[in-house]
Every structure is written in C-alpha cells, then in structure tokens.
Amino acid sequence: MGVVPVDHPESYGIIEQTADGKVKRIIEKPPADKAPSNLANAGVYCFGKDVFDKIRQTKASVRGEWELTDAITMLAEEEKTVLAAELAKGDWFDVGRPWDLLDANVWALNRMEHHVLGKVEEGAHLFGSVTVAETARIRSGAYIEGPAFIDEEADVGPNCYIRSGTSLGKKTRVGNGCEVKNSIIMDGTHVGHLSYVGDSIFGEKCNLGAGTITANLRFDDGKVKMTIKGKVVDSGRRKLGAVLGDKVKTGIKASFMPGVKVGTNTWVGANLMVERDLPANSVVLLKQSCEIKPKK
Numbered sequence: 001m002g003v004v005p006v007d008h009p010e011s012y013g014i015i016e017q018t019a020d021g022k023v024k025r026i027i028e029k030p031p032a033d034k035a036p037s038n039l040a041n042a043g044v045y046c047f048g049k050d051v052f053d054k055i056r057q058t059k060a061s062v063r064g065e066w067e068l069t070d071a072i073t074m075l076a077e078e079e080k081t082v083l084a085a086e087l088a089k090g091d092w093f094d095v096g097r098p099w100d101l102l103d104a105n106v107w108a109l110n111r112m113e114h115h116v117l118g119k120v121e122e123g124a125h126l127f128g129s130v131t132v133a134e135t136a137r138i139r140s141g142a143y144i145e146g147p148a149f150i151d152e153e154a155d156v157g158p159n160c161y162i163r164s165g166t167s168l169g170k171k172t173r174v175g176n177g178c179e180v181k182n183s184i185i186m187d188g189t190h191v192g193h194l195s196y197v198g199d200s201i202f203g204e205k206c207n208l209g210a211g212t213i214t215a216n217l218r219f220d221d222g223k224v225k226m227t228i229k230g231k232v233v234d235s236g237r238r239k240l241g242a243v244l245g246d247k248v249k250t251g252i253k254a255s256f257m258p259g260v261k262v263g264t265n266t267w268v269g270a271n272l273m274v275e276r277d278l279p280a281n282s283v284v285l286l287k288q289s290c291e292i293k294p295k296k
Contacts, residue, residue: 001072002044003084004092008032012040012094013069015084023082026069040094041069042087051075097228098243098261099235101201105184106165109147118150124157128164151187169204181216183241200241200256202248209252209270214241216258226259227277235259245280 001023006012009032016024016036026041045068054071061067076082095104114129118136128146132138136150139157149167150156156174165182173190174180180191181198188205191197195208198216216239218224224240225232242256245263251270262268263280272286 001046001082001084002042002087002092003039004042004087005038005089006040007038009035009038009040015039015041017084021084023072023076023084025073025076028067028069039084039086042092044087045072050080097233097235098201098226099237099240101184102165102182102199102240105167106147106182109149109165109167112149114146114149121157182239186246198241199237199239200243202244203246203264205246206244206248207250209250209254211253212250213253213255215256216241218258224259226261242274 003015010029013026013028014030014035014037015026018024027036051071054074055068057074058066058070061070072082093100093103093107095101109129112131114131116126116130116132117134118132118138120126120132120138121140123140124138124142126138126144130144130146131149133150133152133154135152136154137156138144138150141159142157142162144156144162145164147164148162151168151170151172153171154168154173156162156168157176159176160174161179162174163179163181166180168174168185169187169189171188172185173192174185175191175193177194178191179196183197183200183202185191185197185202186204189202190207192208192210194210195212197214200214200216221238224235224237226235226240227233240259243261245265247265248262248268250268251272253271254268255273257273257275260274261277262274263278263282265280266278266282266284268274268278269285272284278284
C-alpha cells in the first residue's frame with residue numbers, strides 16, 4: 001500500500017508498522033499526540049487475490065461504510081505481508097473535501113500533454129496549454145487561457161472567456177457572454193449565456209438560466225467556509241464558488257454566495273439568491289408581491 005508523510009496525522013488514516021517495517025494496522029484519524037507515525041494511507045494499493053476474502057468478512061463501520069482498510073488490517077493481523085511504499089509528498093494530496101477537486105484538477109492540467117484537435121473557428125484565441133478534443137468546437141470570439149481542458153463534443157462560444165484551471169466535460173455548452181474561471185463543469189452541463197462561474201464544481205447535466213452568477217469572494221477577503229457533514233469547515237481558500245450536484249437547474253438571474261452547495265436534481269428559481277445549502281430533489285422559489293395598476 002502507498003503511504004505518504006503528512007503534517008497533520010489526526011486528519012488521515014495512519015499506519016502503524018512492525019519493527020521490520022511491515023504494516024501492523026491502520027488507525028483512522030488518531031489524536032496527533034497518539035499517532036504511531038506520520039505516514040498516511042495514500043489510497044494507492046496493489047493487492048493479491050486473498051484481499052477479496054477479507055473484504056467479504058468486513059462489517060459496516062460506525063460511519064455505515066465498509067472500509068477497505070479493515071480488510072488490510074485483517075491481513076496484517078494474520079501476519080500476511082503488507083508492505084508500505086512511501087510516495088513523494090509532492091506527488092500526492094488528499095481529495096476528501098469538495099474544494100480539493102479544484103486543486104486536483106489544476107494538478108492534472110499542469111502535468112498532462114495538451115493537444116488542439118477539434119474545430120477552432122477564426123477569431124477564437126487560445127493561449128498557453130489548452131486541450132481541445134477532436135469533436136469539440138470553439139466558436140469565434142472565444143478567449144481561452146491555459147491550462148484548460150475541453151472534452152469531446154463540448155461547444156464553447158461565441159464571445160466567451162474560459163480562464164485557466166478550467167475543465168469542461170463531454171457535451172458541455174458554454175455560450176455567449178459567459179466567463180468560467182478555475183472550475184470543473186462535468187458532462188452534459190450547459191452554461192448557456194450571460195453567466196459567471198468561478199472556482200466552482202458543477203455535476204453532470206446541469207442547466208443554468210441566463211444571468212446565473214456564482215460569487216466566489218467574501219467582502220472581508222476572508223477564507224470561504226463550507227458546511228461538511230453538518231460542520232462549518234474553513235476551506236483555506238480566499239476564492240471558492242458553488243458546488244452543484246447532478247441535474248441542478250437554475251432560473252434566470254439566480255445567484256450563489258461563496259461556498260454554498262446544492263443537492264442533485266434541485267431546481268433554483270429565477271432571481272433567487274442562494275445563501276445556504278439546498279437539499280437534493282427540491283424546488284426553491286422566490287416569493288414576491290406584485291401590484292398592477294391601470295394607467296392614468
């Protein structure tokens with residue numbers, strides 16, 4: 001199993017080793033002063049077939065999950081050889097919270113080989129390391145700064161701005177007058193026109209009404225916080241937008257404050273400002289009063 005040295009062992013699954021360097025057990029998020037080492041489970045494994053027997057023997061943890069680490073601990077307890085291979089700290093980071101995906105995305109974009117294979121119309125401008133897949137289309141007036149990735153059958157433009165750190169999935173659409181910055185837009189999602197998406201993650205098959213805006217910066221320039229499993233967590237990021245699950249739809253001029261999350265298959269009505277997380281499978285509408293008078 002791959003392991004990596006970490007500064008805060010209390011945030012990871014930490015391995016305990018025998019005198020000859022074999023893995024003895026994995027302790028999930030031990031107190032910092034009781035951690036047996038600073039070597040965290042990197043989530044990279046090379047198993048023999050006997051691990052499947054142990055997986056079948058595992059029981060649900062207190063979190064209601066079947067933990068692969070329990071199977072590894074069973075192997076170690078039976079004195080089967082479980083070795084730890086230390087990975088370079090610079091080649092690994094944890095992806096356990098939504099905003100970690102943004103870091104992982106940029107990490108991958110900076111290391112991949114980029115190629116422009118799709119159709120780039122006259123009047124479109126690409127700068128830096130940009131991938132345009134073979135069946136993607138970049139329309140006139142689009143301005144794309146790398147590193148960026150445009151996947152198969154994506155349709156970008158006309159007259160839009162794709163900023164660095166952005167990945168657009170298959171069959172995505174970014175239309176006229178839109179700006180997308182340092183964001184992940186997954187397969188089949190449409191950002192039709194006149195919208196801003198910054199430092200955000202959108203799931204598959206979302207559809208944004210015209211003028212949808214994600215705010216990504218607090219007035220006080222403080223770090224953006226997000227609610228994770230009922231707890232408010234400091235993201236450590238000065239800029240962080242919204243996280244939308246699959247099949248979210250927004251009406252025209254919907255707005256999202258920094259760090260909010262929207263559950264899958266939820267509809268957000270027109271002119272609504274989302275200031276807190278919204279549950280999945282919901283319809284959220286703005287109530288307003290309207291007075292109609294005859295002309296004099």
